[in-house]
Amino acid sequence: MFDTVLVANRGEIAVRVIRTLRSLGIRSVAVYSDADADARHVREADEAVRIGPPPASESYLSVERLLDAAARTNAQAVHPGYGFLAENAEFARACEDAGLTFIGPPADAIALMGDKIRAKETVQAAGVPVVPGGRDPELARAAHDLGAPVLIKPSAGGGGKGMRLVRDLTALEEEIAAARREARASFGDDTLLVERWIDSPRHIEIQVLADGHGNVVHLGERECSLQRRHQKLIEEAPSVLLDEDTRASMGAAAVEAARSCGYRGAGTVEFIVPGGDPSSYHFMEMNTRLQVEHPVTELVTGIDLVEWQLRVAAGERLPFTQADITLTGHAVEARLCAETVSVKEGSRGFLPSGGTVLALQEPDGDGVRTDSGLTEGTEVSSLYDPMLAKIIAYGPDRATALRRLRAALARTVTLGVPTNAGFLRRLLAHPAVTAGELDTGLVEREMDGLVESEVPPEIYAAAGALRQKALAAPASPGWADPFARPDGWRLGGEAAWTVHPVRVPGHDPVEVRVRGTEILVDGAPVAPARLTAVAGEWLARDGDAWHVQDHDPVAASLSGAAHAGADALTAPMPGTVTVVKVSVGDQVTAGQSLLVVEAMKMEHVIAAPHTGVVTQLDVQPGTTVSMDQVLAVVDPSEDGVAEESHDAIPTSGEEASQR
Structure with missing residues (x-):
């Protein structure tokens, strides 16, 4: 076994790997960019090495700097985690050339399965069923031969990046261009393939484990059908869809897929499954790394997958056969991401967020596990992936786990950084989810009922009560002049109402009046909410959080966005402008794509709010923008103004789909 292992990753996965290294008595080495100098994974490792400035291309994606860090710390092996270089064959080869053990599959297996086109051809030759489709350079012809709807996807990479569901083939050319752009930016390879879209699909994957002595087993399946923007939100093991025969058949197919590429270590074979006929499953791809959702498999099998990655990489044989693998109980995982969820026209969907973690409460207790990279004070920016933590629950049955x-x-509390915790809680309570009636389109169909589009009045009431309490508190200990109190106190009579104008970003300001225990919100009596946590201007309740600010109407009237009014296009999240399609003076139509903003590996189209002329353009490709920053102004034309929309209009790729 190794003495020292370098973890070539960051955040919660680095913390997760370090935990197992510590349990095995192996010295851990963390790496960090300047943006992560005080991150949790840096604190928890036995040693940490700076590898560069914040951009991933100059730090976490720099093979040279990672190898140098390994050499400087006398590491014998490198664990790539997931994301970044985890599925990069050249990195695996570079580690081997440097005398390091790459804790993952052979470089040739990574290269083969990382090319979705070659992967499909390889597993098909091994007898594994695949989704019908086509590839470059005949992509458009294949799409027309298949007929709409079709799914465009990059041949390289994963995580749903660059994927586009095309329901109208007249938009095919634009969607192909967008997919190529995102694939090139994410993976450095813009080769695409097209697949037939399967209606009401379920996404089920099989965990495999292979040693270097020819032994391959599967550890059962995970249901990953609850997705947004082609990326998973909730995963569980086992799936309620599969019976024992289908589970055995899919497991055997996954083992054959692993054997077909000479696999070693932990990996995942992903299938698309028609909900009405689970036996008609098709291979989609193989992820040649540890998966985000590996904890649910660990909980139902009792096998530490990181430990067996290490043992296999060190040359050990698997001590168990397929007959020894049993699934006990049920586990469900939720991905906690830095994002805001909106159902408003023009900003519908999941938009990356950021900020500083002001208050942190992570759940634990019977049957609950949290894998996290957070600490209070953590700065969450748009530089890296939005996933912050994973919250996993285990029980003897599915209902208990849910x-x-x-x-x-x-x-769960992460005040200062908006997350999807409240949305996930409501999703897990949806009748279709509790019944196990899942498919990859469920989240998009049910969005309106899963998002609190308005701030509950009791939250405004709680904000008013907190402000009133602060006013009543003496500025310093000792005697205080009662006539100097600003909380409505009056001599010999009933207290006056104290007015607190408050605002939550993205919503109109609200007037909260407080007198004693009475609270009026926009004139109506409201009892304040019982809060989970409070930090500064942030309030939390049951997984949801609100940034409740004092509203200054004078300052608001002087802001750039207020001046631009309904004609302004503002940034829906902090990020980087990657595409600008117009110039000042251009005539545009309502809904026309004008700019593209990218944040946390997600691309968002900014569209014209109405027909008119571009009179202001404040950004260019490469410009870094903050939340709500004015990007451009479109003055309405004399022909009339279409329905207004101020933020990002999701691309067709936002639609939940097969991966």
């Missing part, structure tokens, strides 16, 4: 996970999400 109940425990909903309760855990209600106790």
Whole structure:
């Protein structure tokens, strides 16, 4: 076994790997960019090495700097985690050339399965069923031969990046261009393939484990059908869809897929499954790394997958056969991401967020596990992936696991950084989810009922009560002049109402009046909410959080966005402008794509709010923008103004789909 292992990753996965290294008595080495100098994974490792400035291309994606860090710390092996270089064959080869053990599959297996086109051809030759489709350079012809709807996807990479569901083939050319752009930016390879879209699909994957002595087993399946923007939100093991025969058949197919590429270590074979006919499953791709959702498999099998990655890489044989693998109980995982969820026209969907973690409460308790990279004070920016933590619940049955996970999400607090915790809790309570009636389109169909589009009045009431309490508190200990109190106190009579104008970003300001225990919100009596946590201007309740600010109407009237009014296009999240399609003076039509903003590996189209002329353009490709920053102004034409929309209009790729 190794003495020292370098973890070539960051955040929660680095913390997760370090935990197992510590349990095995192996010295851990963390790496960090300047943006992560005080990150949790840096603190928890035995040693940490700076590898460069914040951009991933100059730090976490720099093979040279990672190898130098390994050499400087006398590491014998490198664990790539997931993301970044985890599925990069050249990195695996570079590690081997440097005398380091790459804790993952052979470089040739990574290269083969990393090319979705070659992967499909390889597993098909091994007898594994695949989704019908086509590839470059005949992509458009293949799409027309298949007929709409079709799924465009990059041949390289994963995580749903660059994927586009095309329901109208007249938009095919634009969608192909967008997919190529995102694939090139994410993976450095813009080769695409097209697949037939399967209606109401379920996404089920099989965990495999292979040693270097020819032994391959599968550890059962994970249901990953609850997705947004082609990326998973909730995963569980086992799937309620599969019976024992289908589970055995899919498991055997996954083992054959692993054997076909000479696999070694932990990996995942992903299938698309028609909900009405689970036996008609098709291979989609193989992820040649540890998966985000590996904890649910660990909980139902009792096998530490990181430990066996290390043992296999060190040359050990698997001590168990397929007959020894059993699934006990049920586990469900939720991905906690830095993002805001909106159902408003023009900003519908999941938009990356950021900020500083001001208050942190992570759930634990019976049957609850949290894998996290957070600490109070953590700065969450748009530089890296939006996933912050994973919250996992285990129980003897599915209903218990779901109940425990909903309760855990209600106790989750990350004040200062908007997250999807409240959304996830409501999703897990949806009748279709509790019944196990899942498909990859469910989240998009049910969005309106899963998002609190308005701030509850009791939250405004709680904000007013907190402000009133602060006013009543003496500025210093000792005697205080009662006539100097600003909280409505009056001599010999009933207290006056104290007015607190408050605002939550993205919503109109609200007037809160407080007198004693009475609170009026926009004139109506409201009892304040019982809060989970408070930090500065941030309030939390049951997984949801609100940034409740004092509203200054004078300052608001002087802001750039207020001056631009309904004609302004503002940034829906902090990020970088990657594409500008117009110039000042251009005539545009309502809904026309004008700019593209990218944040946390997600691309968002900014569209014209109405027909008119571009009179202001404040950005160019490469410009870094903050939340709500004015990007451009479109003055309405004399022909009339279409329905207004100020933020990002999701691309067709936002639609939940097969991966």
